[in-house]
Amino acid sequence: MTAHPMLIAGEWRSAPADASTFQPSNPSTGELLPDTYPVASSAEIDALLDAGLSASQTLAETDPTAIAAFLEAYADGIAAATDELAALASTETGLPVKPRLEVVEIPRTTGQLRQAAAAARAGDWKQPVIDTANNLRSQLEPLGKPVLVIGPNNFPFAFNGIAGGDFAAAIATGHAVIAKAHPAHPGTSKRLAEIALAATATAGVPTATIQLYYRSSHAEGHRMASDPRLGAIGFTGSEGAGRKIKAAADAVGKPAYFELSSVNPVAFLPGALAEKAADLATEFSGSCLLGTGQFCTNPGLLLTIAGADTETFLTTAAANFNAAPSGVMLVPSLPGELDASVKALVADGAELMGRGTQPTEPGFRAQPALLRVSGATFLGDPKAFQREMFGPGALVVVAADADELAAVAEHLESSLTASFYSASDGSDDALYDRLVPIIAAKAGRLLNDKMPTGVAVSPAMVHGGPFPAGGHPGFTAVGIPASLRRFGALRCYDNVRAGRLPATLQDKNPNGVIWRLIDGTWTQADVAS
CATH class of the missing domain: 3.40.309.10 (Aldehyde Dehydrogenase; Chain A, domain 2)
Structure with a gap:
């Protein structure tokens, strides 16, 4: 049986005939599903990293409006395929089509993609600071490297590595995403990746802005987590797996954000x-x-x-x-x-x-x-x-x-x-x-006086906490623009000539919308001459 291909460097690439494979199950019946998916090899992991690095370097210099256009086109594509996606995800997860998938989770997913698009276009996540007296200017900027996003089993859309909150935040901040599909719903993830790939063409962003693989060995996963070509990690899953990924990332000082165990x-x-x-x-x-x-x-x-x-x-x-x-x-x-x-x-x-x-x-x-x-x-x-x-x-x-x-x-x-x-x-x-x-x-x-089960997609929401419930008490996986700031690198421009500054740090407000802290006051105005 031929395994489904992986999305690498903008192409659906078939695994070698001798690649290890796996089959997901239908939880409602206990039966194996007919589709087969490959385990990524070392060479394929390297190809994902190389393509993600190149795409991230391009995205870091891409107009945010193009990134926003990609997220919106992707949201439109998901919405158009709601019936198909919900049926597929229900088969793979046992979750009901209605109301859980069609009425709740898919609209939540498209909603957070659109919120991320608006945040990318506005640019407020960068939090620009300008000190005219000392000619110092600073802001959050892209890492210039791809983000690995590993989603959980329990939300095939809203937290999926190829469509969920971590994905949206990483893309909106100018990063390519290497998404690992959860083995419980690989077919759903593949269909989402197909829609996302089409959206890259619509928006004119690099095709390697999004890549997808299904599984790797533990050794390859840990190697990937510590690879210098990778910029950051977003992981939602078990505490045991998360601690191993954290150890690999911490060993090389790589930012990694987690959502693990919680008794609430x-x-x-x-x-x-x-x-x-x-x-x-x-x-x-x-x-x-x-x-x-x-x-x-x-x-x-x-x-x-x-x-x-x-x-x-x-x-x-x-x-x-x-x-x-x-x-x-x-x-x-x-x-x-x-x-x-x-x-x-x-x-x-x-x-x-x-x-x-x-x-x-x-x-x-x-x-x-x-x-x-x-x-x-x-x-x-x-x-x-x-x-x-x-x-x-x-x-x-x-x-x-x-x-x-x-x-x-x-x-x-x-x-x-x-x-x-x-x-x-x-x-x-x-x-x-x-x-x-x-x-x-x-x-x-x-x-x-309220149960904690619901998590609203609101700028005021915090979905995180001290480790191991979350990766860091100062960050959230839900709530835009705060969730975007996890993937930013704080950079300072000291006495840099005006023409060499990023647009968001120049005297003129580049879009008239972004809020900047200028000499101690948050404002949308230009720097006074």
Whole structure:
């Protein structure tokens, strides 16, 4: 069976006949899909890097309007192929065509591509600074090298290496992207790459602005991560793989941005539970079970204080989990990994309170699981009780009192989010004020009276946090233009002649739109003569 080609240097290049290959599966049925994809060789990795370097050097000097035109043409192409793409992705991931793919994720993907286009055209991500007294001018600029983007299994569009947020940010800042397709949805990634390649011709940017491969050996992947031809890395995936990539990048000082493990703690304070314990249990259950729990912001760790209202909450939540069906997961290993995590937590002292129905249909299906543990037991081994259960699983920590809950909070690891439910009458305010300084510092996004599962594509959104939840506490994977700044190199021009300055640092505002910090004031005006 002939393997699908890789997109290298603007051409669909077939792998050698003796190349290693793999086949994806249909998670809903458990059956192998007929298509075969190659594992990239060392020579092919080198070709990707060479072409990406050349294209990035060209893009760094390309008019931002052409880059914006590419992103917009690509978004138009995806929108036009929505039905085809959603059907293909559903086959590869088991995610429903409607509403998840057609109504939610594909429009989100095209929306963030268009937002990135607008940011590229405006140029505000560069944050130009001009000091006329000292004749110093600085701004963020492209790295001049390609960005490797590795997407996750759970978002075949919005976080895909060839179409998602990291891709959009890297392109908008003038970088070619070498995209690694996730093995769970390679066909979807290939079709996206075909649409993107057509958009390069429409916009007149280099064809190697986008390249795609499907898999490599671990050795080749680590070599690529440390190669001097690569400018930066954006990775969303498992903590184990991310740590290895980080080690390779850190060894050579390469910027790398990650989204890895996160249990996303949610504190249900006593007054909130007194007001509506059963309703909050239903709200939590819906969030945890959404998409079979395969969201990076899935609420996996709940913090409570013992009491009758907490027991009401737990009884309702356990009933919801017991009644929940075993949903489809994205790859074959995930249901077993969830089971292993549940067994490990029970062995460590947690109590299993709710377990979804046994799967009776084919495919990769996982039983939802709700567990509880006392605050004292949690404090005996905090790391063990913060193992990530990727999927529809959560652990409730029931502290004896506020002091024990604060002690639990002190031992929390980093997460993408931290959520608090508190009483409307203010009775929880003192405890909230005590806990927030402890917990919020360990997360990128603080929520009140709201589940963390949704991630809006907004300039104010932060989707990141301290490592290993994110790659760096100062950066976000969602939220334009902030997400673009991850891929910028800060450069200073000291006494450089006016004609040699980049357009955005010259006295005249190049487009009348970009905001520049001129002698301490943010303005869209020209430098005063």
